[in-house]
Amino acid sequence: MTEPRHVTDASPIKAPTLPDAQIVTSVDHWTDRLFSFRCTRPASLRFRSGEFVMIGLMGDNGKPLLRAYSIASPSWDEELEFYSIKVQDGPLTSKLQHIQPGDQIILRPKPVGTLVHDALLPGRRIWFFATGTGFAPFASLLRDPQTYADYDEVIITHTCREVGELEYGRRLIDGIRQDEMLAELIGEGFHEKLKYYPTTTREQSAKMGRITDLIRSGDVYADLGVDPIHPDRDRAMICGNLAFNLELKAMLEEFGLEEGANSKPAQYVVEKAFLD
Ligand code: A2P
Secondary structure (H helix, E strand, C coil): CCCCEEEECCCCCCCCCCCCEEEEEEEEECCCCEEEEEEECCCCCCCCCCCEEEEEEECCCCCEEEEEEECCCCCCCCEEEEEEECCCCCCCHHHHCCCCCCCEEEEEEEEECCCCHHHECCCCEEEEEEEHHHHHHHHHHCCCHHHHHHCCEEEEEEEECCHHHHHHHHHHHHHHHHCHHHHHHHCCCHHHHEEEEEEECCCCCCCECCHHHHHHHCHHHHHHCCCCCCCCCEEEEEEECHHHHHHHHHHHHHCCCCECECCECECEEEEECCCC
């Protein structure tokens, strides 16, 4: 396993020269398969926590090569943050993984997506279910004051193959818990509301297993000391690989939750974690 590596640059940020470009301000390599980076934010960009935008690099043919990426930073942050997989032969991420502070990335400032508070009806408790880089939209929502204003309980589950893949999320949760300014911003009492449930499936860790199996067995309720999922009180957002999304969606439907959308809010929403 590789150690996380943080790359930043203290020199002044230069103005971008390409259309729709932003400047990378820092890069963190979490494992040999995962990295995150921060960049400048267009002054005009407004988004709702949980939404995604198209980002990418200029291709060798002079055309932009773009993919959908969830914005991992909260809407109040003056920079933008993204969390990405590295695919060695992936058209975009094979190049994107080498970006450095000061480099330009292209960003189309048209945020969209279904993992937004507006797509859910009011409830008492919200579950954020993620696998792998599907954690990204929740990194935004977990730093959004509305999340704690709308719900009495906020539960984030993150299932990855290996322990190192949990690190980005783990540090983010630690950061939320320790950062007093953030605590003030996102509201009093959030410490008691936020519950974090990381699990691994292919490397030994404190809690092993797919979250779907841990819900079925009741482990997750027992471990967190919470009541089972019920449509009257629970709302959920799902973001991960396709098989996980489909399986969890079917389970939530079985529990009586209905899928919501921006145009018709309901009890849960789902979005694919975008892969190269
Ligand atoms: P597993 O290792 O048992 O396949 P990936 O890296 O392939 O996107 O997977 C991320 C995590 O999602 C892995 O821990 C994987 O578990 C888990 N996962 C894959 N499919 C499902 C599913 N249908 N339900 C729940 N978890 C799943």
